[in-house]
Amino acid sequence: MPKRRTDFATRFLLRCFACWAVPLLFVVLLIAAHPDDTGQTSWYEDDAALLVMAGLALMSLLGVTAHCSLDAGAACLLMNMVMQLLMVFTFLNGAPLLPPASPALAAAPASPALRGVERGAGAEGQGRISVVLPCLNETHFAVQTVQSFCNRTPSEVLQEIIVVDDGSKPPLSIELQKRVDPRCRLRVLRHEDGPRGLMIAKQTGGDAATGEFIGFYDCHVAPRKGWHAETIQLLQAKSRRLVIPMIGALNIDTWDEIPGGGFVGKCWVNFNADWWWYDDESDYTPVISGGLVATTRSWWQESGGFDPGMHGWGGENTEQPIRTWLCGGDVLRAKSSVVAHMWRTEADKRTIARYKIRERYDNVARTAAAWFDEFLPKFRSGQTPNVDVTKTLELKKRLECKPFAYFLHRFRKIYLKSGMLPEKVFRIRSRSTNMCLQRRDRAYVLTDCSGGTWFHRANMIPPGFPQAESLSRLVAPRPSSPNRLVSCGGHQAMGGCDACPQGHGSEWCNADCKWVFAVCLSHQEAAKVATEPAETCCSGIREWNSLDCWAGLTGKGPETALCDVTGHSTSQQFIFDADGHIWHGTGECLGVKDGGLKKGQCATAEQWDMLEAFEPFETKTYKAAVVKSDPQNEPRRGRPRIDRAQVKM
Incomplete structure (x- = not known):
């Protein structure tokens, strides 16, 4: 073949490869690497993706039509491929393809509302609620959440639904604009430089809200019909107030509440500003669990919203309610206001968060530094938080908190x-070995007492809990009643309550009888061993400065779990008797065997002392x-x- 024809064929093949095959490969990779939160590709909805593809097409056109010698053509083609790589790399790494229109626009917290979507009806928003939904990379979930609030909130009550897009890719407005009806009064505010974090997103939405009331909810929830009624009623009764719903579990396939599921709402907080769930008969709650809470716009503005120094995620659920309690307000749950929440779980990949926290912020330390006052030395065993909370301290002074x-x-x-304010803290020492209990992983071992773990008695005393001095009655012989017929719930037994359990446990000891630490007693006998009503603490054993309590007694000693402060968890019921035995609710006691721990009969079990006790x-x-x-x-x-x-x- 002549050399000239060979050169032409070579240049033609190089151009085909560099300007057709490579751009096509990049486009395929771009589409595959750009799924939305449902796993479906959505490149055609993203202006940035379309811009990249248009650029690839332009570079391809320029490369094909350029007339170069073989040497010059190679340089042109190489430059062409480098430009393509740069464009794709820039897009996939999330950098903006074009600079903002102006510095002011770049600094703006949010973009305008969607075109053609109605803003809130009524400028004053009197009697209406603004629903604020901070969202990040949850396109499908955001649409479902908006639609559920729209469909289950009366038009005369709903001021607006504000979705704060914290930098999602693709922007949430693309899908929301197509799928949300204008009657929903949707507004979308976007952080172009996001993600800025949950609290800043919520602050953006709260500051923009125009309703008399503002409800902050997650981007993956569904309210029950009528959810708004009690929430608004409670907020109308008092302006300085936070109201939380009862939180159920969400079925993300039906986008509705899972029938018969449990509800959570109330939380408590310890001196490390850690929180956990609990429940009792009162609707007042110390702190909240997270992002589901409503307040009045007046209190939002007066209290300053969130601590301006908090960033990222977490901490606001303790700081905001403590601020409210100490500055003249309160926090209530609305039992008839039910919102189903999607819980993230590894078992369902659809629920996994599609974002990463760029930096770690110690928001919990800010809560302690701002509000713990003379109790601050308790925070993390005296580790003084290195944070500036000047603005919050100024707010405390202004509000006379x-x-x-x-x-x-x-x-x-x-x-x-x-x-949680214990009467004394102590180590637990075995009398036979003179060694103390020490926490090791999730269990305990015996060690030299200088390294023993500190404990204290904890958890409320539930009804019928035995007195320490009465435990000996449980193992003492009782008068026989051979001719006494008693009802044990599902069956009857001749011979009194002692005949009820028959190896089946507490389920076969009720009606005429009562199960007390694995002993079936008549109600009269149970009343003799029960704690006096005036006694309210304690029914368990807790590690000092910890969320963990003893929970269950095995052949290797006590196990641990998060404390049930209400004392109703029978697995967490432990008590010292007058002789130093440590009883568990199963009727067995903590013992020692071959240098380790065991469980056994209380009459012959190990005796223990509370060592080095102090207030x-x-x-x-x-x-x-x-x-x-x-x-x-x-x-x-x-x-x-x-x-x-x-x-x-």
Whole structure:
């Protein structure tokens, strides 16, 4: 073949490869690497993706039509391929393809509302609620959530639904604009430089809300019909208030509440600003679990929304309610306001978060530094938070907020009656070995007492819990009643309550009888061993400065679980008797065998001592706060009125 024809064929093949095959390969890779949160590709909905593809087509056209010699053509083709690589790499790494129109636009917190989508009806928003949904990379979930709020909130109550797009790719407005009806009064605000984090997204939405009330909810929830009624009613009764719903579980296939599922709502907080669920008969709650809460626009503006120094995710669920409690407000749950929430789980990949936190922020430390006052040394064993909370301290002064002791006293049922302000802290020593219990992983071992774990008695006393001095009655012989017929619930037994269990446990000991620490007693006998009503603490054993309590007794000793402060978990019921035995609710006691731990019969079990007991700092500080605010004198401004009689430990 002539050389000239060979050169032409070579240049032609190189151009085909560089300008057709490679761009086509890039386009395929771009489509495959650009799924939405449902796993389906959505490149055609993303302006940036379309711009990249248009650029690839232009580069291809220029490369094909260029007339170059073989040498020059190679350089042109190489430059062409480099430009293609740069464009695709820039897009896939999330960098903006074009600069913002102006510095002011780049700094703006949000973009305008969608074209053609109705803003909130009524500028004043009187009697209406603005629903704020912070969202990030949850296109399908965002649409479902918006539609569920729209369909289940009366038009005369719904001021607007504000979706704050915290930098999603592709932008959420693309799909929302197509699938959400204008009657939903949707507004979409976007952080072009996001993600900025949950709190900043919520702050953007809250500041933009025009309703009299503002409800903050996650981007993967579905409210029950009528969810708004009690929430709005409670907010109308008091402006300085937060209202949380009852939180159920969401079926993401039907996008509705899972029937018969449990509900959660109330949470408590410890001195490390860690929180956990609990429940009791009161609707007042110390702190909230996360992003599901409503308030009035007036309190949102007066209280400043969120701590401006918080970034990323987490911490606002303790800071915002503590701020409200100490600054003249309260926090309630609305039992008839039900919102189903999607819980993230590895078992269902659809629920996994599609974003990464770029930086770690210690928002919890900000909560402690701003609000714990003289209790701050309890935070992380005295690790002083290195944070600047000047603005929050200025807010405390302006709102004349009370000290943290007021919060502890307001929820003394948690902090006193469940032993979180313990009467004494101690190590637990075996009398036979003179060794102490030490936490190791999820279990305990015996070790030298200098390294023993610190414990205290904890959790509330439930009805019918036995007195320590009465435990010996459970193992003592009782008078026989051979001719007494009793009802054991599902069946009857001749011979009194002792005949009821028959190896089946507490389920076969009810009606005429009662199950007390694995002993079936008549109600009269059970009343003799029960704790007096005045006693409220304690029914368990807790590790000091921890969320963990003993939960269950195995052949290797006690196991642990998050404390049930209400004391209703039978697995967490442990008690010292007068002889030093440690009883579990199963009727067995903690023992020692061959240098390790075991369980066994209480009559012959190991005896234990509470070693080196002392009154801890938090309890002393709380008592000092009570003395400082003597109710017989007019307390200084900002100090809580605390009745000394209520502080008996």
